[in-house]
Amino acid sequence: MNIWQELPRPFLILAPMEGVTDIIFRQVIATAGKPDLFFTEFTNVSSYASEKGRQNALERLEIAPSDKPIIAQIWGKNPEHFAETTHALASLGFSGVDLNFGCPDKHVNKAGGGAAMIQNPDLAIECYQNARKNTDLPVSIKTRLGWSKPEECQTWLPTLLQQRPAALTVHLRTKKEMSKVPAHYELIPDIIKLRAEISPETKLIINGDIKDKTHALELHKKYPEVDGFMIGRGVFANPYCFTNHTPTREELMELLKMHLDLYEKHCSHIPYDSLKHFFKIYINNFPGAKDLRTKLMETHSLTEARAIIEI
Numbered sequence: 001m002n003i004w005q006e007l008p009r010p011f012l013i014l015a016p017m018e019g020v021t022d023i024i025f026r027q028v029i030a031t032a033g034k035p036d037l038f039f040t041e042f043t044n045v046s047s048y049a050s051e052k053g054r055q056n057a058l059e060r061l062e063i064a065p066s067d068k069p070i071i072a073q074i075w076g077k078n079p080e081h082f083a084e085t086t087h088a089l090a091s092l093g094f095s096g097v098d099l100n101f102g103c104p105d106k107h108v109n110k111a112g113g114g115a116a117m118i119q120n121p122d123l124a125i126e127c128y129q130n131a132r133k134n135t136d137l138p139v140s141i142k143t144r145l146g147w148s149k150p151e152e153c154q155t156w157l158p159t160l161l162q163q164r165p166a167a168l169t170v171h172l173r174t175k176k177e178m179s180k181v182p183a184h185y186e187l188i189p190d191i192i193k194l195r196a197e198i199s200p201e202t203k204l205i206i207n208g209d210i211k212d213k214t215h216a217l218e219l220h221k222k223y224p225e226v227d228g229f230m231i232g233r234g235v236f237a238n239p240y241c242f243t244n245h246t247p248t249r250e251e252l253m254e255l256l257k258m259h260l261d262l263y264e265k266h267c268s269h270i271p272y273d274s275l276k277h278f279f280k281i282y283i284n285n286f287p288g289a290k291d292l293r294t295k296l297m298e299t300h301s302l303t304e305a306r307a308i309i310e311i
Helices: 023-033 045-049 054-060 079-092 106-110 114-119 121-132 150-161 185-198 213-222 249-266 272-282 289-297 302-309
Strands: 011-014 037-044 070-075 096-101 139-144 167-171 203-207 228-231
Touching: 023 249, 037 045, 037 054, 045 054, 045 070, 045 079, 070 079, 079 096, 079 121, 096 114, 096 121, 096 167, 106 114, 114 121, 114 139, 121 139, 121 150, 139 150, 150 167, 150 185, 185 203, 213 228, 249 272, 249 302, 272 289, 289 302
Parallel strands: 011 037, 011 228, 037 070, 070 096, 096 139, 139 167, 167 203, 203 228
Antiparallel strands: none
């Protein structure tokens, strides 16, 4: 089964975000309101291919029953490592594999992965082809418009579309723009045209500044040729963004409690402070939220956090 052919139109996806969309947060969002498709955080293929790094890679690729259907996102620059990693993913329960050719993180780019592939298209294609020929899973790509100029999409995206990926997600900014400028929605018609001319069977997903389900449906009405929409930072403003439900204080607090419980179950070996960047997601948009969040940020353990929440 090709998961991309089974999804409704328009389908909604939770964007892969490093340090955010792990097995814990995905379960919380599945409870609040599940998207049509999950992506994992991105995993380095060279880590999976090495004896030393494989255990860490497998931990990042751990999935819960509520995650399915889910796509494994991978990154790197070694074509052989792409082949080895992709070959293993079907046995781990994934419905597809996505190649990250768009991450703007300077450390990832310095290592030759993510958005650095935009500057090395021949290597990008070799990595894609190695991934595709070593799995029966559908292989998709997530990328950006270009490295420094939005108009680079006119050469970069055709390079990818010529490979006939199962799906192509385009974050409507360049690498250098990061998230510092508004997403270039004005380029959606051009991208639609490129897809139609080169690879009409490829599913097209748009990413960038999409707030919630209502916003995605508005965009789909304007651009019906787009198959799906990926929500990233919108989930920080409302973890119920895939349902358009406006949560109560009590509902948000229950999600936070769930997050703490899942952290204790899955990731208690990870430093407690890693939890703190999630507090603003749940402790937000209700009277007294700022003071409560300040108190939580001063905690050093689950016991302290739970005591504050129960007050």
